[in-house]
Amino acid sequence: MFMRVNKLQIDLPAPKTMDPNAGAALQELLGGKYGEMSTLNNYMFQSFNFRSKEKLRPFYSLVASITAEELGHVELVSNGVAMLNNGPDSDADEEDGGDISDVPFEDMKDIRLAAAFLANGGGATPSNSGGIPWNNDFVTTTGNVVVDLLHNFHLECGARLHKLRVYETLSDPTGREVCGYLLVRGSVHAHAYALALKKITGVDIEKMLPTPNIPLGRIPECQKYLDEGSHRRLYTFSPEDYTEMAGIWGNGEMALPTDPPGELEVVDGMPEGGKIHQLTGVPSAFTPDYAPEEMFEIATKLYKASR
Numbered sequence: 001m002f003m004r005v006n007k008l009q010i011d012l013p014a015p016k017t018m019d020p021n022a023g024a025a026l027q028e029l030l031g032g033k034y035g036e037m038s039t040l041n042n043y044m045f046q047s048f049n050f051r052s053k054e055k056l057r058p059f060y061s062l063v064a065s066i067t068a069e070e071l072g073h074v075e076l077v078s079n080g081v082a083m084l085n086n087g088p089d090s091d092a093d094e095e096d097g098g099d100i101s102d103v104p105f106e107d108m109k110d111i112r113l114a115a116a117f118l119a120n121g122g123g124a125t126p127s128n129s130g131g132i133p134w135n136n137d138f139v140t141t142t143g144n145v146v147v148d149l150l151h152n153f154h155l156e157c158g159a160r161l162h163k164l165r166v167y168e169t170l171s172d173p174t175g176r177e178v179c180g181y182l183l184v185r186g187s188v189h190a191h192a193y194a195l196a197l198k199k200i201t202g203v204d205i206e207k208m209l210p211t212p213n214i215p216l217g218r219i220p221e222c223q224k225y226l227d228e229g230s231h232r233r234l235y236t237f238s239p240e241d242y243t244e245m246a247g248i249w250g251n252g253e254m255a256l257p258t259d260p261p262g263e264l265e266v267v268d269g270m271p272e273g274g275k276i277h278q279l280t281g282v283p284s285a286f287t288p289d290y291a292p293e294e295m296f297e298i299a300t301k302l303y304k305a306s307r
Ligand code: MN
Pocket: 036, 039, 069, 070, 073, 182, 185, 186
């Protein structure tokens, strides 16, 4: 089962400006073929369907714990998309919805994914940068451990390629931070699946990395994650389970030669994480409503009653 923590895996900087087309580009990392919905659902269903879980415990634990991290990536990218769609943080909600007959959102008909505003109020959905829905055809769960791990290795390398391209389109700090962090974590996952394949087959697949051939050190947004050693860590994302993956990730294995040196390590639990942004309401778009004051008042009373 799953436990939920009300944090993002990292702190995201607020966007400098409202940029729904940047949000649309970031959607590729959420609902694209190689996006976070794909990594999540591949590993999640592979872990549910995994045969001989006890006997293959280190491999099962690896796939199961990375599943939890990927769910957090879905959350992170979704927040990034919504933040770019909605613009800079504001302390106060808009007081009044204003004149809705005065085309307040004329610009929104020209954004790349108009449905992101018209249907979703600036929120993210599991679709790609062209608005095409994510679907089950992106899930591979064959029941064969080597084929599934090979698929996962390919998926992480492909995701890295797409992350690099999305990164190259974005100037806003919010989207760039999402890409920088996910590039580091995606490299960890590609490395982890390579090591898992090496343990089973004896082939040094990790020597193919980094694929594509851009070291993380070339990307400024990756730097602080490299400095703190994120590229050497896998988290169990569990109070006590999944520690057996240390036989694969650890056990004398070292960071990739293109990254800062050090031994790989499994960390119990989860990263410290960062805050979830408020997503300030826009009453003229009826989010959370045209005149939300009464709603806020009811919520305040309910909050007090819960204390
Ligand atoms: Mn991911």
